[in-house]
Amino acid sequence: MRGSTLRRRAVVVSAPCGYLSIMTVNVLLFASYADVLGKNQFELDLAPGATAGDVLGHVQALPGAARLPQNPLLAVNERYARRDKVLEPGDAVAIIPPVAGG
Amino acid sequence: MRTAIVDRPIDLNALLAEVARTANGATILFVGTVRDVNNGRAITGMDYTAYTSMAERELADIAGEAVAKFETDDVVVEHRIGTLGLGDASVAIAVAHPHRGSAYEASRYVIEQLKQRVPIWKLEHYTDGTREWVGAHTRARGSGSRQGGLDDQAIVAPPTEIRR
Secondary structure, three states: HHHHHHHOOOOOOOOOOOOOOOOEEEEEEEEOHHHOOOOOEEEEEEEEEEEHHHHHHHHHHHOOOOHHHOOOEEEEEEEEEOOOOOOOOOOEEEEOOOOOOO | OOOEEEOOOOOOOHHHHHHOOOOOOOEEEEEEEEOOOOOOEEEEEEEEEEEEHHHHHHHHHHHHHHHOOOOOOOOEEEEEEEEEEOOOEEEEEEEEOOOOHHHHHHHHHHHHHHHHHHHHEEEEEEEEOOOOEOOOEEEEOOOOOOOOOHHHHHHHHOOHHHHH
């Protein structure tokens, strides 16, 4: 994928304390999100217990994201998921802007 | 039952043949095509993109729901992705059933669910050379100023159980 060479690492939720505990998830972007943010995929480091909504918060803080649809759906491992879904290491978290099939 | 995301033209006759059985008394073929105008803007073509693996699974789920709900195995759906021109078929749904009422309902169920749930997007090409993602507030990168008036909430009403 085009974005595979772009590795963005940022911890968006603080580790509990005292030790470094991180999990990595794969973030997938499509359509307007991929165009405006200039990539369709990147890896993101999160603290254990982070949610799909935390990933969206990170993505929507990226430069240019204010212009994007502000209330996209989320999918975790190819299933629609609520924002409070707790993530596991290696999860694929997709930002799904308004779909337009048909 | 069969569903697919394809990157080649849809063969409508093949879909009809696929659902043909002598037990069926009614066959419905729904074909969605690229229209020449949307929201008052003239269109020259369209790029369809998908989260393909999820779209394939979601489309299969929808067809499976129609099979269970309307009691027929004869449901075939293809959605095309890539660059399409005016009049090209972007989606085709063939449903056959012993009776027409259920055939119509099953066809309608599949297209309405597809439009809400399947992660596919379209980038419209306008006659003035600009392009815009349908449902997005913003134009595609590098294509000029932002258009007002589009409301992504109004265009897509996603399944309520997954939006908080």
